[in-house]
Amino acid sequence: MSTTTPNQTDPRRLRGSPLLDPAFVRLWCGTTASGLATWALPFILGLAVLDGSLGAVGLGLVLATRTAGFLVAVPLGGLLADRHSRRSVVLWSGLAAAAATPVLALGLGTSTALMAAAAAVVGVGQGACRPAFQALTAEVVAPEDRQQANAALTFSVRGATLLAPGLTALLSTVTGTGALLLVTAALWLAAALLPPAGAAAGTGERAPRAAFHTEFLEGLAEARRHPWFVAGLGALTVVIALGYSATNVLLPLASRDHYGTEAVLAGALTAYTGGALLGAVLVSRWRPPAQGWTALAGLALYGLAPLSLILPVGPLAVMAAYAVVGVGVELFNVPWFTAAQREVEPGKLARVSSLDFLFSYGLAPVGLALIAPAAQAFGAGPVLLACALLCVAAPALAALAPGAREFRTP
Known part of the structure; x- marks a missing residue:
């Protein structure tokens, strides 16, 4: 059992800039991968509309179900990340998005309903990992370094919004939209596997646990x-x-x-x-x-x-x-x-x-x-x-x- 609480400084961590800490670098790479996957998906689906494998109505439906999955999963992800290891919530949410993305590719040109269902699962993975990443940052980074760490994380998010459309358009010149979707699946897999374990095992060791609605309140x-x-x-x-x-x-x-x-x-x-x-x-x-x-x-x-x-x-x-x-x-x-x-x-x-x-x-x-x-x-x-x-x-x-x-x- 870990005796280090999330807001205590782990003496194993490097002092100074969090960018010199291998644990934070892994966390930063994981969040960057999830950001690239998140922001690239709408542009890939837009390319699918241009090549005729997805209609405009289908595009709206797929993006709407992804948003719905995100909104449902955000509070649930917060509850699970406070009950269990934040690292495990990041892992399973990233794996869910990674597993659902090839189904999106499978539905291109064949089944909009299948794509919408897969997009909802991708949205669930995206939503569940957000609060878990926030809490995991507090476990990985010492309190005095968190502002610089959060700045580095938000820098990666903005960089993803800037780079994702251009990279997607560039890759589309050499491959199809289905292959591009598989690239985002690989990014979700990286987001699931790269982040380190936090300083604490989570709060799941408390017993007995209250009901979900009670813990939400x-x-x-x-x-x-x-x-x-x-x-x-x-x-x-x-x-x-x-x-x-x-x-x-x-x-x-x-x-x-x-x-x-x-x-x-x-x-x-x-x-x-x-x-x-x-x-x-x-x-x-x-x-x-x-x-x-x-x-x-x-x-x-x-x-x-x-x-x-x-x-x-x-x-x-x-x-x-x-x-x-x-x-x-x-x-x-x-x-x-x-x-x-x-x-x-x-x-x-x-x-x-x-x-x-x-x-x-x-x-x-x-x-x-x-x-x-x-x-x-x-x-x-x-x-x-x-x-x-x-x-x-x-x-x-x-x-x-x-x-x-x-x-x-x-």
Whole structure:
């Protein structure tokens, strides 16, 4: 039995940068592999639509079932990761996604229903591993190194979003979509097998265990014990549901209608990812005073994205606004993850992290569904202005919560 709790420093670990620790490097490679597999799949399926092996309706169905599987698995994955070894949850969720992906390839051109079922399993694997990876990071990395570790992890996520489309398009010139899907299966296998065991065996040694719904409520109670977390999660949910949705729905329209070219869309999204990479590098070392308020201010910068689509500015100004937004998002993300790993009770960290992913990403489809009808009813300008104001107001209100100044529980 391990006597090292998740928030204690294992003396076997190397001091200094976590990037010099082989255990963290394995964890980083595993999360990077899962990120590449996650972000590559929509582009591979898009290529399948272009070559005629999948219809547009089928594409929507497959992506919808993957999202549904993700949303169902996130809270379940958090519960399992707090009951058992976080490493084992990462292993089995990655293996599930790896096993289901060849079934996706098998269904290409033959059965959309089979593809949808396989995509749901892939989504389950993707959702279950997210809170487990968060909790495993707290076990593998010493507390004083976690901000730099989280910055490296988010850097890999942003790098995956930047590289996955290009790599997919490049590989498509030499192989078919079925083979590309098998490549993502190999990435999921790497995500399952590469991460190391944590410093603790998990919390499954406690007995007797409560029922699943009881332990889920315990996770809710633990989240509510940290007012800054509840307020920050509310702000993050608003910003993703509105600002992110405006970017995905109205930016393509603005690129076409205002500027007459898709180059603004591509340039803005690339600038956003570039800004996020820069923000991850910046926050890996920067420890500002009032870190919580600084993080929330960074989140509020997302208001520039919808605002840049209202004002009569040139394409370069839109791209610059999105670059600043990218920096601001990482100024929030890295301290946010680090604070949760520090403040939340270790045995409940995965459940609290699952609530983070469930609410922030789970409500994003609602925003995506409502933005376009709202723009048709009230006009794109008023909707974008409302999104910009709410993206600023929500973090400002969250900054008033107890403990929000430093992301520390009073």
